[in-house]
Each structure stands twice: as C-alpha cells, then as structure tokens.
Amino acid sequence: MTPRPSEWGPPFRFKPEDLESLFVVLHEQAYKIIGPTVNDDAIVLGELNSTADLPVGWTDEQSGGSYRLARHSRPEFFHFASGPHSLKQYLHPPSVCLWTASRNGHGFEIMEKVQEAGKLAFVGVRACDLHALAILDKVFKAGPLPDSSYALRRSQLLVIAVNCTSPGGTCFCESMKCGPQVDEGFDLVLTEIEDEGRHFFVGQAGSESGRTIAAKIPQEEASSTDLERVETMLNDARTRMGRRLDTSDLKKQLYRSYDHPRWEETAERCLNCGNCTMVCPTCFCNTMEDVTDLSGVRAERWRKWDSCFTTDFSYIHGGSIRSSAKSRYRQWLIHKLATWVDQFGTFGCVGCGRCITWCPVGIDLTEETAAILESNSTSTPGMK
Amino acid sequence: MPSTRRPKLAVWKFASCDGCQLSLLDCEDELLQVAEVIEIANFPEASRAVVRGPYDLSLVEGSITTPHDAERIHKVRRASKFLVTIGACATSGGIQALRNFADVNQYIPLVYASPETIQVLNKSTPIADHVFVDFQLRGCPINKRQLVEVLSAFLNGRKPNTPPHSVCIECKRQGTVCVMGNAGAHCLGPVTQAGCGALCPSYRRSCYGCFGPKETPNTHSLSQWWSSHGMMNADICRAYRGFNAYAEAFRRESEAREK
Missing domain, CATH: 3.40.50.700 (NADH:ubiquinone oxidoreductase-like, 20kDa subunit)
Known part of the structure; x- marks a missing residue:
C-alpha cells in the first residue's frame, strides 16, 4: 500500500445513511456538488442535490465501442466504472470566451472576459480521474504562464474521491499505475464496502479541508479488519481490469515504431471523428475562434476543445502537416504513451478506457499498442 | 465599418x-x-x-x-x-x-x-x-x-467559422452522451460535418447526415462496423441515401452497399 503522507487523517468508518451528512456539510460550505448520476442512459457527471441523485442500483457494461447501463440489486452508491464525462468538462470547459474587443476610433480596445467559477465539490472521483487532474495541472498550471481560466476553476475545487472496486470492461488503470487505489490529490477518500449484508464506508481525509468535513460525519474508528477489507477489495479490483497494457520500455518501443505497418491498418478503421480525444480526461488541445458581429464593431475570441484528428489541427500556411489518417492516429497514440513522457514527465494516459468504450468502431489503444510491441520485439522496423 | x-x-x-x-x-x-x-x-x-x-x-x-x-x-x-x-x-x-x-x-x-x-x-x-x-x-x-x-x-473580410470536422466533436463539447456507443444507434455523426449543434443526438436520436460528409469521411469503416453488428446492406445503403445522397462519400458508400 502507498505510504500515507502525514497530513492524511486517521481512517474512520461510517454508515451509508450518513453519506447524506457529507452532502449537507458540503452544501453548508456553499459547494455545488458534482458527481455521478443517471441521465441519457449513462452514468454521467451532473449536479447532485442529495444522495438520492447518486446511481444506486445502476452499473455499466463496457467494451470496445459499447456502453450499456444496467440494473443491479446491490445497495452500493458507487458500483460502476468511468462514465462518458470527466472533470475536464468543468476545469477546462469545452468553450470559453477569453476576451472581447470593440472598435475605438481608428483602433480597438480589448476587454478581458472575467471568468466566473463557483466552489465545486466533486464526489465519487476515481483514481484514474485524479491522475488525469494531476496531468491537467501540469499542462495548465505549471510553468511561468499558468492558464488563468483553469487556475481559477481549479483553486475552488474540493475532491471527495472513491476507491474503485468495480473496474469496467475497458479499464486498465492498474497497468498505467493510476489506480484503482486513490493515492494523491484528494480531500477525502471513501471506500464503499458491501459484504454479506453489511454495507458501510471507510473514509480518510487527505487535506485540512478534508479533515474539517470528515469531522462532521457521524463515525467510529475503523478497525484493522475494515482496513484489511479495503485492501482485499482493491487487490481484487486489480485482477478485474478489462484491459491491460505493458508499459515497460513502452516509450522506447513506440519511438521505434514510426514505420510500423499497423498504423496503416488502424487508419483504415479510424473514423477521424475525434471522439477518443473528446472523452479523454487528459486531452487538452483547443483551438481559437475569432468572431465578429455583423456591424464589425465588436469581436470575441473563443477557446474551444479541438482534436488532433482534424486536418485543421495541424494546418499551417499552405496545408496540413498530418494529412493522412495514419499520421493522425500515430501522432495521438505516440503522444499519449511516449512523447507525453518527455513533455510532462508522465504518460498522457491514465487507463480509464474511455477512448476504447466511446470509439464508434471500438478501436482499442491497448490492442493497437500490444500489436506494435509484439512485432517490434520480433523485428526492428527502422525509425525515421 | x-x-x-x-x-x-x-x-x-x-x-x-x-x-x-x-x-x-x-x-x-x-x-x-x-x-x-x-x-x-x-x-x-x-x-x-x-x-x-x-x-x-x-x-x-x-x-x-x-x-x-x-x-x-x-x-x-x-x-x-x-x-x-x-x-x-x-x-x-x-x-x-x-x-x-x-x-x-x-x-x-x-x-x-x-x-x-x-x-x-x-x-x-x-x-x-x-x-x-x-x-x-x-x-x-x-x-x-x-x-x-x-x-x-x-x-468583415474574414474566413467563416464553419469547421469541416465531425458532428461528434460538436456533440461531445455539449456533453451529450454518444447515442452510438451507448444505445447502439446507427448514427452518421462520425462521418457527418458539424454545424447543426448535434441536434438529433441531443434528443437521443442518431444523426441523419443532414450536413453531408465531413472532411476525411471514413464511411467504409463505419459501414463495416454496422455490418458486423447485424445491420443489413439494404439498411446501410438507405442510411446514406438521405438529403446528401449524392455527395461523393455518401454516394460511393451507398452504391457499394447496394450490390
């Protein structure tokens, strides 16, 4: 088990009905609660008014190109895997107006658009998505010029994480070392235990805000049996990942795969629709759109999610750099699993499996990578 | 002005x-x-x-x-x-x-x-x-x-913002849950150009391709997927025979499935 940093609070145990008291505390502290809820035949992220909005009795069945909501008769609140949404929606919104400009005599005046962000408490965040959050932090906040829009939204965030004991058919966080156990970046972590009719939570604070909130939940001390149970459930989850990926030597192997025939085969299947990048919790690329009004007096600059699967994405004067589907797919996968390491120090993939589930034709990043690694080990295609 | x-x-x-x-x-x-x-x-x-x-x-x-x-x-x-x-x-x-x-x-x-x-x-x-x-x-x-x-x-003498990418990008920006992955619908969104605001998927209906083929449309792969999930060629053909039936990519695909 990951060593516990000193600021983590003592583990405690509480009854499922007392989860509501957590919601009450968050509302008292003026947080808007965002968490999993059933909508449009999926477990999506939405505003939660009470624990009644959580998807009790619902789970999901996921495979390449397929997500199905399913019923179950268990009492858990969090018995499902990652849904189509991630924290990215809230921290790096799909479309943001950055500034407006108005004509001013012969020139023009730029007015920065003041971003508004309230206090958000995310409930039920899995380890994969917390690692994705850490990656977004590096992309948007590290360095000399942090993104003010992201930084503002990020600064008012509270994270109630949940240890994942129900990985899905396309999950591979274990391979990416990004789960299923929550190990960083949370205010409070919960493990939901349902065991022969006994249903309870084990919680632990990971920050000062987490401690304050945890103190408001009616609780008792967690026993060593409870902690062993948490450990067993997480170990069990590790064996139930629907997918796996061999990450040893991954970067080096992918750098040697530039001319691999597999890219062409995948390109024949790839729709270039951009779904994988949209649902990915770490894909951060965006485009700028400048719009004017009809009179030409006022202009706006909008930032919108973009995808490296469009030809406009790599367009520079005279044409698109990545004009073939093969070059676009290769760029995306190698960025996620190799160049990202050089750029940001970690993989750009957390193993949540969303790109596999939501690819309309079920293209599987783990399968593609395995195919490349396998024949790389038998032959050595040259690297350009 | x-x-x-x-x-x-x-x-x-x-x-x-x-x-x-x-x-x-x-x-x-x-x-x-x-x-x-x-x-x-x-x-x-x-x-x-x-x-x-x-x-x-x-x-x-x-x-x-x-x-x-x-x-x-x-x-x-x-x-x-x-x-x-x-x-x-x-x-x-x-x-x-x-x-x-x-x-x-x-x-x-x-x-x-x-x-x-x-x-x-x-x-x-x-x-x-x-x-x-x-x-x-x-x-x-x-x-x-x-x-x-x-x-x-x-x-204003500028290029219009009418991106040639898929409906999917517009759909996901809105946070709409994919009707294809999630309901197995025969959605033309992945091969259709954006612009409608992903109207049909936001009402849980599949895209009818009203805006015609997007840039780089891989209609063949989409049809293959439908076909492997039990859709008959006649129905695939019909899916492409809508308002943009004669647009090159849709025409080619429907003709290939007509035989």
Missing part, C-alpha cells in the same frame, strides 16, 4: 423547398441588423421590390434539375461578385438527387399527367458542378447561426 456603401444581397432559388432561404427570415433577432448592414436587393420570399444587379453577395439555394436552370445559374454567377450556396440541395443535389440512382424517365409518367410537358435533366446536381462557388454552407436546412456567421465573415 470599413465601407460606407451597403453591399447588395440577392437570394436565388433553384430546385428546393425554400427552407434554407427562409432561415434568413428566421434570423429574427439579427434580421434588423442584417438589413442595416446589407441591402436586401433581390429576395422574392421577403419583398417584391427588386433592385437590379450586379450583386455583391448571392445566396443560392437549390439544385440544378432542368435545362432552364442549368442556363439560369450562369446568369446568376455573372451577376454575383461572391456566390455562396446554401443547403443540401445546392451543395450536394438534395433529397431530389435520389432519382440519380434510377432512371428519371421511368418516374415522370408515374408522377405527371402530361409527361410530354416535363423537361428535366437526368440528374439533380449541386451548383458547384455548374459554376464556380466561393463558399458552401451545408445543412438541411442550414443553421441560422451559421448563416449569420457567414454573412458576418463576408462583411
């Missing part, structure tokens, strides 16, 4: 239902502003008063289906500095291009009481097959926000 003279706008109709040109009247909030910055010089759906050409901007709706129209479009082109086609009929031949897949002479006697009075071309074709087109605005019907954007871009 860079210029004091208001540019002259003309709206032309060919074989179409009028829905796209009515989108201009549908711009209720922006209509007065449009009329302030553009002189609506020739728009029979809005006014009988016609100002003579030439015109700075022509919006052309409809496809070419008759010998008469095949000549008339050249006159329109000559009278227009900048010609923008609007809607699926004008950009791909429209729903009436379904007859391109059959023999029109077999239809005529079934439809018209006096077939000898009908003069019609063998195929319904997009405007760009006949004259040079400066810009094409897709959709069945076009999206009015995109229309205002095109007008605004024209007036």
Whole structure:
C-alpha cells in the first residue's frame, strides 16, 4: 500500500445513511456538488442535490465501442466504472470566451472576459480521474504562464474521491499505475464496502479541508479488519481490469515504431471523428475562434476543445502537416504513451478506457499498442 | 465599418423547398441588423421590390434539375461578385438527387399527367458542378447561426467559422452522451460535418447526415462496423441515401452497399 503522507487523517468508518451528512456539510460550505448520476442512459457527471441523485442500483457494461447501463440489486452508491464525462468538462470547459474587443476610433480596445467559477465539490472521483487532474495541472498550471481560466476553476475545487472496486470492461488503470487505489490529490477518500449484508464506508481525509468535513460525519474508528477489507477489495479490483497494457520500455518501443505497418491498418478503421480525444480526461488541445458581429464593431475570441484528428489541427500556411489518417492516429497514440513522457514527465494516459468504450468502431489503444510491441520485439522496423 | 456603401444581397432559388432561404427570415433577432448592414436587393420570399444587379453577395439555394436552370445559374454567377450556396440541395443535389440512382424517365409518367410537358435533366446536381462557388454552407436546412456567421465573415473580410470536422466533436463539447456507443444507434455523426449543434443526438436520436460528409469521411469503416453488428446492406445503403445522397462519400458508400 502507498505510504500515507502525514497530513492524511486517521481512517474512520461510517454508515451509508450518513453519506447524506457529507452532502449537507458540503452544501453548508456553499459547494455545488458534482458527481455521478443517471441521465441519457449513462452514468454521467451532473449536479447532485442529495444522495438520492447518486446511481444506486445502476452499473455499466463496457467494451470496445459499447456502453450499456444496467440494473443491479446491490445497495452500493458507487458500483460502476468511468462514465462518458470527466472533470475536464468543468476545469477546462469545452468553450470559453477569453476576451472581447470593440472598435475605438481608428483602433480597438480589448476587454478581458472575467471568468466566473463557483466552489465545486466533486464526489465519487476515481483514481484514474485524479491522475488525469494531476496531468491537467501540469499542462495548465505549471510553468511561468499558468492558464488563468483553469487556475481559477481549479483553486475552488474540493475532491471527495472513491476507491474503485468495480473496474469496467475497458479499464486498465492498474497497468498505467493510476489506480484503482486513490493515492494523491484528494480531500477525502471513501471506500464503499458491501459484504454479506453489511454495507458501510471507510473514509480518510487527505487535506485540512478534508479533515474539517470528515469531522462532521457521524463515525467510529475503523478497525484493522475494515482496513484489511479495503485492501482485499482493491487487490481484487486489480485482477478485474478489462484491459491491460505493458508499459515497460513502452516509450522506447513506440519511438521505434514510426514505420510500423499497423498504423496503416488502424487508419483504415479510424473514423477521424475525434471522439477518443473528446472523452479523454487528459486531452487538452483547443483551438481559437475569432468572431465578429455583423456591424464589425465588436469581436470575441473563443477557446474551444479541438482534436488532433482534424486536418485543421495541424494546418499551417499552405496545408496540413498530418494529412493522412495514419499520421493522425500515430501522432495521438505516440503522444499519449511516449512523447507525453518527455513533455510532462508522465504518460498522457491514465487507463480509464474511455477512448476504447466511446470509439464508434471500438478501436482499442491497448490492442493497437500490444500489436506494435509484439512485432517490434520480433523485428526492428527502422525509425525515421 | 470599413465601407460606407451597403453591399447588395440577392437570394436565388433553384430546385428546393425554400427552407434554407427562409432561415434568413428566421434570423429574427439579427434580421434588423442584417438589413442595416446589407441591402436586401433581390429576395422574392421577403419583398417584391427588386433592385437590379450586379450583386455583391448571392445566396443560392437549390439544385440544378432542368435545362432552364442549368442556363439560369450562369446568369446568376455573372451577376454575383461572391456566390455562396446554401443547403443540401445546392451543395450536394438534395433529397431530389435520389432519382440519380434510377432512371428519371421511368418516374415522370408515374408522377405527371402530361409527361410530354416535363423537361428535366437526368440528374439533380449541386451548383458547384455548374459554376464556380466561393463558399458552401451545408445543412438541411442550414443553421441560422451559421448563416449569420457567414454573412458576418463576408462583411468583415474574414474566413467563416464553419469547421469541416465531425458532428461528434460538436456533440461531445455539449456533453451529450454518444447515442452510438451507448444505445447502439446507427448514427452518421462520425462521418457527418458539424454545424447543426448535434441536434438529433441531443434528443437521443442518431444523426441523419443532414450536413453531408465531413472532411476525411471514413464511411467504409463505419459501414463495416454496422455490418458486423447485424445491420443489413439494404439498411446501410438507405442510411446514406438521405438529403446528401449524392455527395461523393455518401454516394460511393451507398452504391457499394447496394450490390
């Protein structure tokens, strides 16, 4: 088990009905609660008014190109895997107006658009998505010029994480070392235990805000049996990942795969629709759109999610750099699993499996990578 | 404003239902502003008063289906500095291009009481097959926000923001749950150009491809996937035979599945 940093609070145990008291505390502290809820035949992220909005009795069945909501008769609140949404929606919104400009005599005046962000408490965040959050932090906040829009939204965030004991058919966080156990970046972590009719939570604070909130939940001390149970459930989850990926030597192997025939085969299947990048919790690329009004007096600059699967994405004067589907797919996968390491120090993939589930034709990043690694080990295609 | 003279706008109709040109009247909030910055010089759906050409901007709706129209479009082109086609009929031949897949002479006697009075071309074709087109605005019907954007871009001498990427990108930006992955729907979104605001998926319906093929459309792979999930070739063929049936990528795919 990951060593516990000193600021983590003592583990405690509480009854499922007392989860509501957590919601009450968050509302008292003026947080808007965002968490999993059933909508449009999926477990999506939405505003939660009470624990009644959580998807009790619902789970999901996921495979390449397929997500199905399913019923179950268990009492858990969090018995499902990652849904189509991630924290990215809230921290790096799909479309943001950055500034407006108005004509001013012969020139023009730029007015920065003041971003508004309230206090958000995310409930039920899995380890994969917390690692994705850490990656977004590096992309948007590290360095000399942090993104003010992201930084503002990020600064008012509270994270109630949940240890994942129900990985899905396309999950591979274990391979990416990004789960299923929550190990960083949370205010409070919960493990939901349902065991022969006994249903309870084990919680632990990971920050000062987490401690304050945890103190408001009616609780008792967690026993060593409870902690062993948490450990067993997480170990069990590790064996139930629907997918796996061999990450040893991954970067080096992918750098040697530039001319691999597999890219062409995948390109024949790839729709270039951009779904994988949209649902990915770490894909951060965006485009700028400048719009004017009809009179030409006022202009706006909008930032919108973009995808490296469009030809406009790599367009520079005279044409698109990545004009073939093969070059676009290769760029995306190698960025996620190799160049990202050089750029940001970690993989750009957390193993949540969303790109596999939501690819309309079920293209599987783990399968593609395995195919490349396998024949790389038998032959050595040259690297350009 | 860079210029004091208001540019002259003309709206032309060919074989179409009028829905796209009515989108201009549908711009209720922006209509007065449009009329302030553009002189609506020739728009029979809005006014009988016609100002003579030439015109700075022509919006052309409809496809070419008759010998008469095949000549008339050249006159329109000559009278227009900048010609923008609007809607699926004008950009791909429209729903009436379904007859391109059959023999029109077999239809005529079934439809018209006096077939000898009908003069019609063998195929319904997009405007760009006949004259040079400066810009094409897709959709069945076009999206009015995109229309205002095109007008605004024209007036301000900039490129319009009408991205050629998939409906999926627009759909995901809205946070809509994918109807294909999630409900197994036969959605054309991954091969269709954005612009509608992912309207159908936001109502849990699959995309009908109203905006025609997106850039780099991989219709073959999408059909293969449907086929491997039990969809019959006849149904796949029908999926592509909609408002943009004669657009190259959709036409090729439907013909491949027709055999």
